[in-house]
Each structure stands twice: as structure tokens, then as C-alpha cells.
Amino acid sequence: MPDYKHSIPPETGLLVKEAxxxxxxxxxxxxxxxIKNPVAGIGAAIDILDRDLERLDGDTGVSLASPRETISRIKIRMSLLNEYVTELVDFAKPPNVFPARIELDPVISVIKEGIADLGADPETVxxxxxxxxxxxxxxEGRLVLILKSLVLNGIEAIGSNKKAKILIAAQRQYNGxxxxxxxxxEDNGPGFFDNVITHIFDPFFSTKEASTGLGLTLVKKYVDAHRGTIMISTSKSLGGAKVEMFFPD
Ligand SMILES: Nc1ncnc2c1ncn2[C@@H]1O[C@H](COP(=O)(O)OP(=O)(O)OP(=O)(O)O)[C@@H](O)[C@H]1O
Ligand SMILES: [Mg+2]
Structure with missing residues (x-):
């Protein structure tokens, strides 16, 4: 006989989870x-420092190339920190998105630069x-976060034993x-494993050791905020995972 004394009804479990x-x-x-305000303050101070150094670079006989290079590295880390804060804020409340007609090519260039900053080959994308x-x-800002999160997932899933290939593609569609x-x-990794696929949009679900597991939760939240839809499948051309998102005009 199963011991029902310690079991809780599924609906109670759901309420506990929601709470x-x-x-x-x-x-x-x-x-x-x-952390938002100090991060913004530090960012603004670094921008001023960068401008001051740029001015002094021409005026003094001393080369300031090395400190300016250090500042540009700090700026890259600051922008990653800013993205992370945006993600935390967006996780905690419904994100305010402001859709506009934007160009996709520059967005893809930003993604390539972003993964190069993280030490990956930009030609992967x-x-x-x-x-x-x-x-x-x-x-635009949220689309960059969406694509960066999906591209990083692809690179992480492929691992280092294989040359990574990630394809960002688009087509016009009428969804009814x-x-x-x-x-x-889409990527040339192993694809979504059957035992993880039902959890991938759950907050804090991750199969990686040092990850938060908020990536796909936020991707879905951003797509929903655009009144779009998201679908997961297997890539026919690359064999790995494929994530499709519909963005209405
Ligand atoms: N392209 C992919 N191929 C195979 N599995 C994937 C892929 N993308 C995500 N997954 C699986 O889905 C899980 C959830 O992904 P998600 O992006 O939400 O979290 P994460 O990448 O683990 O952490 P975070 O994005 O917060 O750094 C991953 O841990 C991984 O197991
Ligand atoms: Mg992720």
C-alpha cells in the first residue's frame, strides 16, 4: 500500500511552486x-575616463594605448553586466518591450561581436x-538578448570537440x-535531449554546472511580450537544435 500520508495533491504542489x-x-x-544604479554610475564614469584619455592621448608625448585598451576591456565586461541586470529585472516582472521596424543585419553583427568578445569564433554564426x-x-535590445542567448546555447551544446555551426535564418510568414x-x-550540436525538452522553459532549469538556467525562460518571455510564438525542433540542415520564433509585423 502506498503511504498517502505524506503526499500532497498536485494542485497544492502547483500553488507551492507559484508561491x-x-x-x-x-x-x-x-x-x-x-545593482542597477551603481552599474549605471560606474559605466558613466568609465565613459568620461575614456573620453579624457582620448583627449590626453593626442596632447601628451606619452602613449596611452595600453590604459585605453584596458578601458575597452572594462567596457565589454560592463556591457555584459548591464545585460545581466536587464535579464534579472525582466525575469522579476513582465518586460516592457518597444517593438519597431528594425534592420536584422546589424543585429546579427552585434551577436557576432558579442561572441567574439567571449572568445568564440564569430564565423561560427x-x-x-x-x-x-x-x-x-x-x-532591438531584447532581440539581441534573445539571439545571444540562443547562439550561446548552441555553442555550449556543441562543445569543443567539433567545429561549431550556428545558422540564424529568417523567412516571411503568415500565421493565420x-x-x-x-x-x-539552429546548430550542429546534439539537439534537445528528450528528458530535458519538457523543462527547458522552466526558470532555473539547467543541465550545465555554472549556469543560471534563465536563458530560455527569458527568450520565451521576450517572444511572448512581442505577441509572438516560439517552437522547438531538430535542425534538418545541421542536425542539432532548432528554435523558431514568429515576430508579427
Ligand atoms: N541548442 C541546444 N542544444 C541542446 N540543448 C540545449 C540547447 N539549448 C538549451 N539546451 C538545454 O536546455 C537547458 C536550458 O537552457 P537555458 O538557456 O534556459 O539555460 P542554460 O543555458 O543552462 O543557462 P543560462 O542560459 O542561464 O546560462 C540547457 O541547460 C540545455 O540542457
Ligand atoms: Mg542558456
Whole structure:
């Protein structure tokens, strides 16, 4: 006979989970707010320092190339920290997105630069845009976060034993209600494993040792905020994971 004394009904389990998530969101929001202002202040101070050094570089006989190089490295780390704070804030409350008609090519260039800053080969990322998909309706900052998160997931899944290939492609589509762009990110990794696929959008779910597990939770949250849809499948051309997102015009 099973021991029912210690089991809780599934609906109670769900409420406990929701309450825990609400408490966690409030906690994350408090941390994010406490670091947001100092991060912005440090960023502004570094910009001033950078401008001062640029001016002095021409005026003095001493080369300031080395400190300016250090400042540019600090700026890269600061922008990663800023992205992280944005993600924490967005996790804690519904994100405010401001979709506009934007160019996709510069966004893909930013993604390539971002992964180069992290030490990966920017040529890992290939762009497969069609003539009619160079523009998309999206919040540019959030689209960068979405694509960066998906590209990093691909690179992490492929690992170091194989040359990584990530394809960012797009096509125009009508989804029965609106016209828009179907944007996809696919890789040549092992694909989503069956035992993880039902959890990938759960906050803090990760199979990696040092990861937060907020990546896909936020990607879905951002796509939802654009009134879009997200689908997971296997890449036909590359064999690994494929994530497709529909962004209505
Ligand atoms: N391209 C992919 N191929 C195979 N598995 C993937 C891929 N992307 C995500 N996954 C699986 O889904 C899990 C959740 O991904 P998610 O991006 O939400 O978290 P994470 O990458 O583990 O952590 P974080 O994004 O916060 O650094 C991953 O831990 C991994 O197991
Ligand atoms: Mg991730």
C-alpha cells in the first residue's frame, strides 16, 4: 500500500511552486535594483575616463594605448553586466518591450561581436536572411538578448570537440492571423535531449554546472511580450537544435 500520508495533491504542489516563484521574483527584483544604479554610475564614469584619455592621448608625448585598451576591456565586461541586470529585472516582472521596424543585419553583427568578445569564433554564426527579411518588427535590445542567448546555447551544446555551426535564418510568414517574420536559430550540436525538452522553459532549469538556467525562460518571455510564438525542433540542415520564433509585423 502506498503511504498517502505524506503526499500532497498536485494542485497544492502547483500553488507551492507559484508561491516560491513569486518570492524568488521579489528577491531577484530587489537584487537587480540594488545593482542597477551603481552599474549605471560606474559605466558613466568609465565613459568620461575614456573620453579624457582620448583627449590626453593626442596632447601628451606619452602613449596611452595600453590604459585605453584596458578601458575597452572594462567596457565589454560592463556591457555584459548591464545585460545581466536587464535579464534579472525582466525575469522579476513582465518586460516592457518597444517593438519597431528594425534592420536584422546589424543585429546579427552585434551577436557576432558579442561572441567574439567571449572568445568564440564569430564565423561560427552564419546568416541566412532572404531578400524580404532584412527587416523585422522587434525591440532591438531584447532581440539581441534573445539571439545571444540562443547562439550561446548552441555553442555550449556543441562543445569543443567539433567545429561549431550556428545558422540564424529568417523567412516571411503568415500565421493565420498576422504577417510577420519567422526567425530561426539552429546548430550542429546534439539537439534537445528528450528528458530535458519538457523543462527547458522552466526558470532555473539547467543541465550545465555554472549556469543560471534563465536563458530560455527569458527568450520565451521576450517572444511572448512581442505577441509572438516560439517552437522547438531538430535542425534538418545541421542536425542539432532548432528554435523558431514568429515576430508579427
Ligand atoms: N541548442 C541546444 N542544444 C541542446 N540543448 C540545449 C540547447 N539549448 C538549451 N539546451 C538545454 O536546455 C537547458 C536550458 O537552457 P537555458 O538557456 O534556459 O539555460 P542554460 O543555458 O543552462 O543557462 P543560462 O542560459 O542561464 O546560462 C540547457 O541547460 C540545455 O540542457
Ligand atoms: Mg542558456
Amino acid at each position: 516560491a516563484l513569486a518570492a524568488m521574483s521579489a528577491w531577484v527584483a530587489a537584487i537587480a535594483n540594488n 552564419q546568416s541566412g536572411l532572404t531578400d524580404d527579411t532584412h527587416q523585422i518588427t522587434a525591440d 492571423r498576422s504577417h510577420g517574420v519567422l526567425l530561426s536559430v
